Amino acid sequence: MTHQNRSLDKLSQIMAIGLIGIILCLIYFAVSWGFADLFVKQANYDLQQWEKQGRISQDSWKSIHTMLAKARYLEPYNPEILESQGTAYYQLYRYGAVKKIVLQQTLNYYLKAVQQKPVSAYIWANIAIIKFRLRQYDAQFLAALENAYILGAWVPFVQHAIAEVGLAAWYRLPKKFRKKGRTVIFATVERGMRKQARLMMTLIKRHKRKYVMCIYGRQKKVFAKFCRVN
Numbered sequence: 001m002t003h004q005n006r007s008l009d010k011l012s013q014i015m016a017i018g019l020i021g022i023i024l025c026l027i028y029f030a031v032s033w034g035f036a037d038l039f040v041k042q043a044n045y046d047l048q049q050w051e052k053q054g055r056i057s058q059d060s061w062k063s064i065h066t067m068l069a070k071a072r073y074l075e076p077y078n079p080e081i082l083e084s085q086g087t088a089y090y091q092l093y094r095y096g097a098v099k100k101i102v103l104q105q106t107l108n109y110y111l112k113a114v115q116q117k118p119v120s121a122y123i124w125a126n127i128a129i130i131k132f133r134l135r136q137y138d139a140q141f142l143a144a145l146e147n148a149y150i151l152g153a154w155v156p157f158v159q160h161a162i163a164e165v166g167l168a169a170w171y172r173l174p175k176k177f178r179k180k181g182r183t184v185i186f187a188t189v190e191r192g193m194r195k196q197a198r199l200m201m202t203l204i205k206r207h208k209r210k211y212v213m214c215i216y217g218r219q220k221k222v223f224a225k226f227c228r229v230n
Contacts (some may be wrong), residue, residue, distance in 0.1 A: 026196060032049075045050030065088065067082065068084055070082075077116055079116035079117035079123070080117075081114045082110075082112045082113035082116065083110065083123055085105070086109030086110040086122070087126070088107075089102055090103070090130065093106065103133050104134065105133065106130050107130045107134065110123055110126050111127065112121070112131060114127060119151060120151070121148050121151035121158045122155075122157065122158070124145075125144070125158045126161070127148075128165050128166075129161055132168065135172075137173055142180065142181050143171075145162055145166060145184050146184050148161065149184050149188055151163060154191060156196055159188055159191060159200075160192075160203075162184070162185060163189050163200060167203055167206075186217070190223075193222040197222070204226075213227075214227035
C-alpha cells in the first residue's frame with residue numbers, strides 16, 4: 001500500500017468517525033427535544049385541569065414544576081417551556097399561594113420567554129397582565145401593552161388582556177407615557193368593539209370608563225350606539 005493510499009484510508013476513517021459523531025449528536029438532540037415536548041404537554045394538560053377545577057394541590061404543583069424543570073434542562077432556550085413555567089406560577093398565584101414573590105417569578109419567566117420569542121403577542125399580553133397585578137405601571141408595562149397590540153391587535157385574548165388591564169390602569173399610568181398608553185388602550189378597545197363588542201362593553205362598565213371611552217370615541221361609529229344608549 002502506497003503512502004498516498006494510507007493517507008486516503010486515514011482520511012476516510014476520520015471522516016467516518018466525524019459522521020458518526022454528528023449522527024449521534026443529532027440523535028441526542030432529537031431524543032432530548034422529544035422528551036422535553038412530552039414533559040411540556042403533560043404539564044400544560046395538568047394546568048388546564050387546574051383551570052377546570054379552580055384549585056391546586058401541592059402534589060400537582062410539585063409534579064408540574066418538576067416536569068417543566070426537566071423540559072427546560074433538555075431545552076434551556078425554548079420559549080414555549082419558559083412561557084409554560086410562567087403560566088404555572090401565575091396559576092399558582094391564582095389558585096394557590098397569593099404571594100407577591102410568586103407573581104415576580106411569573107414575570108421573570110415571561111420576560112425570559114419573550115427574549116427568545118419577541119414576536120409573541122401572547123407573551124407580551126401576559127407580561128402586561130402580571131405587571132398590572134404587581135402594580136408596576138412603568139415603561140416595561142407600556143412596552144408590553146404596545147408590543148401586544150402591534151403583534152396581535154385582532155387576537156381575542158390579546159384584545160381582552162389589553163382592555164382589561166388598560167382600562168383598570170387608565171388613571172394610574174405615569175404622566176410621561178400616559179398619552180401613548182391611552183392611545184394603545186383605546187385603539188385596542190375600538191378594535192375589540194368590532195370583534196367582541198359585548199366583552200368590551202362589559203369591561204368598560206366594570207372599570208367605569210364609559211365617559212372617557214365615549215370622549216375618545218365620539219367620532220367612531222362602533223361607539224355610537226353604546227354611548228347613546230348606556
